Amino acid sequence: MALIVQKFGGTSVGTVERIQQVAEKVKKFRENGDDIVVVVSAMSGETNRLIELAKQVSDDQPVPRELDVMISTGEQVTIALLAMALIKRGVPAVSYTGNQVRILTDNSHTKARILQIDDAKIRADLKAGRVVVVAGFQGVDEQGNITTLGRGGSDTTGVALAAALKADECQIYTDVDGVYTTDPRVVPKAQRLDKITFEEMLEMASLGSKVLQIRSVEFAGKYNVPLRVLHSFQEGPGTLITLDEEESMEQPIISGIAFNRDEAKLTIRGVPDIPGVAFKILGPISAANIEVDMIVQNVAHDNTTDFTFTVHRNDYQAAMAVLENTARELGAREVIGDTNIAKVSIVGVGMRSHAGVASRMFEALAKETINIQMISTSEIKVSVVIEEKYLELAVRALHTAFDLDAPARQAE
Numbered sequence: 001m002a003l004i005v006q007k008f009g010g011t012s013v014g015t016v017e018r019i020q021q022v023a024e025k026v027k028k029f030r031e032n033g034d035d036i037v038v039v040v041s042a043m044s045g046e047t048n049r050l051i052e053l054a055k056q057v058s059d060d061q062p063v064p065r066e067l068d069v070m071i072s073t074g075e076q077v078t079i080a081l082l083a084m085a086l087i088k089r090g091v092p093a094v095s096y097t098g099n100q101v102r103i104l105t106d107n108s109h110t111k112a113r114i115l116q117i118d119d120a121k122i123r124a125d126l127k128a129g130r131v132v133v134v135a136g137f138q139g140v141d142e143q144g145n146i147t148t149l150g151r152g153g154s155d156t157t158g159v160a161l162a163a164a165l166k167a168d169e170c171q172i173y174t175d176v177d178g179v180y181t182t183d184p185r186v187v188p189k190a191q192r193l194d195k196i197t198f199e200e201m202l203e204m205a206s207l208g209s210k211v212l213q214i215r216s217v218e219f220a221g222k223y224n225v226p227l228r229v230l231h232s233f234q235e236g237p238g239t240l241i242t243l244d245e246e247e248s249m250e251q252p253i254i255s256g257i258a259f260n261r262d263e264a265k266l267t268i269r270g271v272p273d274i275p276g277v278a279f280k281i282l283g284p285i286s287a288a289n290i291e292v293d294m295i296v297q298n299v300a301h302d303n304t305t306d307f308t309f310t311v312h313r314n315d316y317q318a319a320m321a322v323l324e325n326t327a328r329e330l331g332a333r334e335v336i337g338d339t340n341i342a343k344v345s346i347v348g349v350g351m352r353s354h355a356g357v358a359s360r361m362f363e364a365l366a367k368e369t370i371n372i373q374m375i376s377t378s379e380i381k382v383s384v385v386i387e388e389k390y391l392e393l394a395v396r397a398l399h400t401a402f403d404l405d406a407p408a409r410q411a412e
């Protein structure tokens with residue numbers, strides 16, 4: 001008998017019919033003898049609708065404490081509906097808000113962090129044979145204020161509960177049947193991965209794959225909670241995300257290819273090549289609360305150098321204004337910017353034990369005559385910045401070069 005935490009996202013509880021389907025599913029698990037804790041999101045679109053209402057009465061700037069009081073109600077509706085649907089089917093069930101469980105968080109409204117979970121009540125209910133349905137996305141601070149965990153935060157609730165209860169698995173049910181080698185909309189030959197490590201998933205998520213909230217993956221890795229991503233209404237094994245990194249011959253070197261179009265590039269040219277210049281350039285950028293991703297500094301020429309970095313596209317205008325100011329102060333030659341870029345990354349723990357992965361990547365891009373503008377590497381990732389219009393071509397070429405394409409289907 002296992003203890004399983006199952007999280008159902010907004011689309012999976014988006015209508016009454018779907019909530020009933022979820023209840024049927026939970027009932028089946030129950031009949032197998034497993035103990036089940038279910039975490040649900042609000043019905044799809046509901047959180048957005050509530051935020052919109054809040055904006056209307058507050059000139060787009062809702063007071064964070066009150067916003068949390070309101071947006072936490074979306075999940076309060078779905079936990080009750082699911083508990084009712086279960087009880088109707090003869091499955092004893094009880095629903096709890098974050099406050100009722102006591103999911104204790106810090107007090108940073110709309111982006112609170114979980115500090116502690118009181119599992120006593122849940123354990124007692126499980127022992128009494130009940131399915132426990134918990135509201136995702138919310139908690140309560142020391143003072144009793146309702147808090148929320150940031151968009152997509154129900155994933156984190158699921159993982160945190162699984163960690164607190166030492167569950168055998170945390171299953172994340174969603175509208176895709178697992179984690180893919182890359183976005184199937186870009187590469188039709190993308191394949192579902194049976195397994196991926198926390199580290200790889202974290203890279204995939206922070207590089208743009210949107211299956212799981214990043215924080216939930218960090219949490220799962222930290223507490224070693226086996227996570228499985230599955231389709232809510234289709235059968236299948238899904239993708240298991242774990243710690244283990246077994247070395248097998250069949251294990252591919254690269255697990256996936258991530259990409260994003262959300263960045264922009266800024267270059268300051270002809271800055272003096274003296275100590276402190278990088279700080280003079282990036283200090284004001286970080287003081288303006290702009291996050292920098294990739295950074296490249298060229299080898300100096302005539303005692304001056306060029307310095308390039310990328311920021312989120314939304315921050316491009318602000319970063320440009322700051323940089324132009326810095327350029328005047330440093331007597332730089334010019335500042336140039338480019339928003340037509342994209343970042344493509346190959347991710348895989350197999351890189352640790354294989355040489356030549358980066359050159360294989362560069363070769364594949366060269367064959368398509370795609371110019372690489374910037375490169376950055378880490379232990380399990382190589383990222384390049386290229387011109388945006390070549391993004392899809394690059395992803396497809398890399399998917400093939402690293403043997404990730406699904407085998408062609410046999411004609412039936």
Ligand code: ASP
Pocket residue numbers: 009010041042047048074136137150151152153154155
């Ligand atoms: N309902 C919240 C949101 O839409 C939390 C979640 O769904 O994970 O962001």
Ligand code: MG
Pocket residue numbers: 009010041152155
């Ligand atoms: Mg979600």
